[in-house]
Amino acid sequence: MLSESANDLINTFLAALQSGEYDQALACADTGMKHYPSDGRFYLCLATLLQAGGDDKQAFTLLWRALVTDPGNQLARDEIRHAVLGDRPSAPASTKDFSLHSGERQVAGCVEQIRIDHRLRYQMAARWIRKKYGSETRHKTGLDLFSGNGYGSSILAERTGAKMFGIDGSDEAVDLAERAYGTHRIVFGQAIHPFEIRFTGFDFIVSLESIEHVEYPEKLLQQMAQASDGPFIISFPDEAGLPFATFGERFEHHIKHYARDEMLALLACVGRTRITAEYGQNVYRIEKGEMTGLLPEEEMGLFLPDTPPQFRIMMVEPE
Amino acid sequence: MFSKIIISGDVLRPFQEGAFYTSATCKNIRWLHALLAPVLHREKRPLSRLSWDVDRVNDAEFFDTPALYQALGLPLNQASWARLAVSDRAPEALIEMLRAPLREALVIGYELPNVLINALNVLGTPFIDLVLNPVRFLPDLVFSFRTNIADYHQLFESCRLQPGQIAQQLGLLQAKNAWMPKPGIIAPPGSALILEQVATDMSVVSDDGRFASLEDHIPRLHDIISSHPAVFYKPHPYALNRNSIARMKAIFPVMTLCESNIYHLLMQPEIEKVVALNSGALVEAAYFGKETENLMPWRYRHDDAFAPQDGAPGALIPLSDCWLTADFWRDLFEGKTHFQPSGIWQPDRLRRAMNADWGFHFINRVVV
Numbered sequence: 001m002l003s004e005s006a007n008d009l010i011n012t013f014l015a016a017l018q019s020g021e022y023d024q025a026l027a028c029a030d031t032g033m034k035h036y037p038s039d040g041r042f043y044l045c046l047a048t049l050l051q052a053g054g055d056d057k058q059a060f061t062l063l064w065r066a067l068v069t070d071p072g073n074q075l076a077r078d079e080i081r082h083a084v085l086g087d088r089p090s091a092p093a094s095t096k097d098f099s100l101h102s103g104e105r106q107v108a109g110c111v112e113q114i115r116i117d118h119r120l121r122y123q124m125a126a127r128w129i130r131k132k133y134g135s136e137t138r139h140k141t142g143l144d145l146f147s148g149n150g151y152g153s154s155i156l157a158e159r160t161g162a163k164m165f166g167i168d169g170s171d172e173a174v175d176l177a178e179r180a181y182g183t184h185r186i187v188f189g190q191a192i193h194p195f196e197i198r199f200t201g202f203d204f205i206v207s208l209e210s211i212e213h214v215e216y217p218e219k220l221l222q223q224m225a226q227a228s229d230g231p232f233i234i235s236f237p238d239e240a241g242l243p244f245a246t247f248g249e250r251f252e253h254h255i256k257h258y259a260r261d262e263m264l265a266l267l268a269c270v271g272r273t274r275i276t277a278e279y280g281q282n283v284y285r286i287e288k289g290e291m292t293g294l295l296p297e298e299e300m301g302l303f304l305p306d307t308p309p310q311f312r313i314m315m316v317e318p319e
Numbered sequence: 320m321f322s323k324i325i326i327s328g329d330v331l332r333p334f335q336e337g338a339f340y341t342s343a344t345c346k347n348i349r350w351l352h353a354l355l356a357p358v359l360h361r362e363k364r365p366l367s368r369l370s371w372d373v374d375r376v377n378d379a380e381f382f383d384t385p386a387l388y389q390a391l392g393l394p395l396n397q398a399s400w401a402r403l404a405v406s407d408r409a410p411e412a413l414i415e416m417l418r419a420p421l422r423e424a425l426v427i428g429y430e431l432p433n434v435l436i437n438a439l440n441v442l443g444t445p446f447i448d449l450v451l452n453p454v455r456f457l458p459d460l461v462f463s464f465r466t467n468i469a470d471y472h473q474l475f476e477s478c479r480l481q482p483g484q485i486a487q488q489l490g491l492l493q494a495k496n497a498w499m500p501k502p503g504i505i506a507p508p509g510s511a512l513i514l515e516q517v518a519t520d521m522s523v524v525s526d527d528g529r530f531a532s533l534e535d536h537i538p539r540l541h542d543i544i545s546s547h548p549a550v551f552y553k554p555h556p557y558a559l560n561r562n563s564i565a566r567m568k569a570i571f572p573v574m575t576l577c578e579s580n581i582y583h584l585l586m587q588p589e590i591e592k593v594v595a596l597n598s599g600a601l602v603e604a605a606y607f608g609k610e611t612e613n614l615m616p617w618r619y620r621h622d623d624a625f626a627p628q629d630g631a632p633g634a635l636i637p638l639s640d641c642w643l644t645a646d647f648w649r650d651l652f653e654g655k656t657h658f659q660p661s662g663i664w665q666p667d668r669l670r671r672a673m674n675a676d677w678g679f680h681f682i683n684r685v686v687v
Contacts (some may be wrong), residue, residue: 037538038570066544071573130508135591137511138548161509161548184573185548 006036013045024170025049034137040066040073047079056083057201060141064163064185066189071184080091081189084143084165100172103252105148110180116153117283117300120210121313122277124302125233126159128315129204132231135160140203142226146210147218150188156206157186163203167191195217202228207265208235212254217266225270232272232316236263237260239306241282250291260312274317280309320445321425324359327350327369328429329521330382331413332400333404333534340395342384345372347429354429362652369420375499379420387416397519401602403527404521409438418442419448431527432521440467440630447471452480452621452637455677456582457488458666463621463635464642471658472626473656480637484664489606492682496586499687502579506589507548512604513540513574514581514595515555515563522597522618531596533567536614539637543594543612551577553584556678580681584608639664 009032016025032042043066050059060083066076076173106114138161144153150173157164163185164239168174169192171207177188185226193214205228211217224232226296237257244257258266267273280303285292294300305312326348334343348370361368368375371384385395390412393399395482403410417438417607426439426446428665439446445468452461464475516523518530525531533540552574554564568574581600584590585607594605594612602621605665623634641660652657670676681687 065541067543068545068569068573137508138507138546151536157548158505158507161507163548299334 002029002031002035006032006039006041009036010045017048019052020201022049022052035181038069040076044076044079045051048197051083056199058203059083064141067184067187068159068251071182075183077178077187080165080187084197085167085189085191085195086198087228094168098170098172100149100170100176100226102170105168105173106151110158111151111154116297117281117311118152118209120300120302121235121281121288122155122206122310123159124313125206125208126156127158127232128163128277130160133160133162133203137149139295140230141165141201142225143167143197143205144201145205145224146213147177147188149173150181150186153177153186153188154181154205155181162203162295165189167195167197169193173226195223197223197227200227204228204230204233206233208233209237210234211236211263212257215255218269221266221272225272231276231318232267233313234263235311235313235318238280238305238312239311241280241310241312242284246289247284247291263312264316267314271319272316274319275314276317277315278305279303280305280307281311281313283310295310321364322423323365323367323425324362325367325369325424325426327357327382327403327426329432329435330369330371330384331387331399331403331432331434332521333384333395335397340385341373342371344429345370345374347364349374349400350673351427351429354643355648358643359515360647361491362648368601369426382416382420387412397530401519401524402528403434404432405524405526405528406434407437409434409441414438414441417444417531430521436632446632448632450600450619450621450635452635453602453638454485454573454621455599456492456603456682457485458664458678459640460669460673461637461639462636462669463619465632465635467627467630467632469627469633470654470656471651473638474651474658475636475638476624477657478638478641478660480639483607484639492582493586495638495682496583499583499586499682501587502583504551504575504577504579504584504586505549506551506652508549508589508591508608510549510551510590511543511547511582511592511594512577512590512609513543513550513552514556514593514598514600515553516596516598517555517558517562523597523615524618525615533596534563534570536596537570540594541594541616542570544573547592550574551590552586553577553579553581579635581678582682609638640668643668660670 009028013025013028031040043062047059047062061081063076063080066073086151106118133140140162142156142162142164144164144166147153147168150166153164153166166177166188171190174188174190194216211220239257242257243244281293281302283300285295292307320660328344328348328419329654332343333340348368352368356366371382375381388395391410404434421442421444426444428446428448430450431448447464447466449462452463454461461480466472521529552567586605592610593601595601596614597618601613604611619635621635625634627633640659647658
């Protein structure tokens with residue numbers, strides 16, 4: 001039976017840390033985890049030491065463990081965000097409208113209310129990830145880039161069993177995501193592109209309907225390549241099926257649409273040339289060259305793109 | 320070897336009813352006696368019971384458990400029972416209380432604890448012990464038999480329940496599951512299931528005589544919950560005290576309480592791991608292809624094959640319902656070492672007689 005209380009051990013840890021006695025600090029954290037396993041603070045303590053020692057991946061794992069006994073632990077959630085994104089940036093560097101209702105994002109607070117074409121893309125991504133990793137998926141942590149209100153991260157977590165971290169530029173969207181979809185295995189953070197992803201140990205990255213929104217696609221892909229050695233799943237409006245010159249004005253927040261070859265070239269610049277799966281999707285009804293509305297839901301399913309699709313999804317694996 | 324047959328069980332085990340303790344096992348003993356009386360009738364040896372049973376037929380059948388605890392200087396309660404039950408060395412007072420009633424007897428017991436088995440060994444009493452087999456999704460309940468008589472052990476071995484019978488039943492259940500709606504839980508692939516046990520069950524008595532609980536394993540449970548996307552906590556349907564559920568949820572708020580039928584849960588591919596303290600459901604879960612983790616050493620193993628030795632019983636051998644026939648007991652007592660079961664398994668006889676089915680009724684309905 002340990003005579004020291006959890007608070008005693010925490011105080012001893014902090015004192016040891018301040019005075020640079022790292023061995024003693026480590027012993028405190030280890031003792032705390034062993035005797036007070038439901039006290040998440042000890043995982044934070046140990047994660048701090050590991051980060052200081054350069055073991056970011058193990059530190060990251062411990063931060064998530066702190067959420068098991070207290071999923072709403074803001075310190076742990078903030079530390080996870082900090083591990084991924086570093087210090088929070090100050091004011092946005094652009095004049096872009098990052099509000100939740102800017103029209104750029106889905107806003108529903110539950111998955112079932114998200115438009116089906118969006119859900120189908122994430123569901124396909126989840127199926128692919130699950131098929132790739134099988135029963136090991138539960139040990140993986142994925143990154144959902146431009147996660148919006150978080151529904152996609154939720155779909156991925158629920159359908160694959162992986163942990164998910166979502167990044168979006170909108171504070172409002174991230175707040176909604178945390179409230180609606182945040183769990184002990186799903187955390188969201190805010191960052192405005194071009195951002196730097198500090199954590200390099202993500203097992204896979206999903207970035208759907210995002211790259212067409214950014215000015216510097218090569219920077220986004222570079223960050224992705226830095227953040228993960230694993231596969232990317234990206235989707236984008238296909239220039240062949242949805243020419244930007246013709247339909248761009250219908251997409252207020254899009255900067256450009258991409259031809260398949262263009263995207264392949266961008267991916268090649270970050271050393272990714274292996275496309276192991278590809279799907280197409282049509283969402284809009286186009287009649288006589290005019291966009292007249294949405295297709296019926298049953299026509300929005302993903303297909304093998306032997307004809308130019310409006311949207312293309314690529315599974316890009318490392319060499 | 321014996322001139323009479325006595326049906327008995329864990330006569331030491333108390334059950335708390337309000338401020339008082341009564342026998343926890345007298346009904347098991349009555350049940351076994353009632354089942355065996357017709358099939359042993361032909362044997363023409365007197366058949367009786369030995370039980371701490373206030374509804375006993377006569378005083379000769381009464382085992383005075385309170386007097387034993389008093390003689391041992393122990394309070395009559397479940398904590399005392401737990402320490403006694405797992406002891407490998409029977410106290411003298413117990414041996415002496417058994418000596419006269421068991422003279423020249425064959426004991427057929429219902430889940431005899433270690434301490435009673437040791438007492439029988441000291442007394443040189445032949446015995447057969449029936450232990451409920453953990454696989455409870457078969458056409459009927461199965462009991463595993465163990466004995467300290469070599470010939471009996473050999474006969475049991477000759478009619479051991481075959482793995483193919485379990486596989487066939489499993490196939491039927493999985494086929495039915497194809498038509499069943501999913502249980503009302505959201506289970507990501509890789510989910511885990513933690514099963515609660517009855518707090519004072521024999522299965523959770525540790526080797527040092529304490530009642531183990533899931534709360535003894537918080538660090539390991541933390542590991543498990545950290546590495547599975549969802550963890551479901553299923554209370555035991557017979558657990559009377561729900562305080563433990565509240566305590567576990569307070570420690571691990573991310574666990575989801577789930578009262579869906581155990582077999583319905585085991586048939587979900589998303590649930591990949593099952594964790595418990597010595598629950599028979601862990602054995603069943605393995606048949607459903609789940610990874611299982613027992614947080615304490617097994618109390619019983621039903622897959623061993625060692626023979627009796629030096630008065631100690633051999634391994635537990637699962638039998639189908641062949642032991643419900645007079646022919647089985649006739650052959651056994653005649654010293655035969657082989658018995659051929661009929662191969663026809665009448666469903667649910669033991670379930671109905673036991674008035675319990677451990678959740679099997681849910682999936683056994685024609686339409687779920």
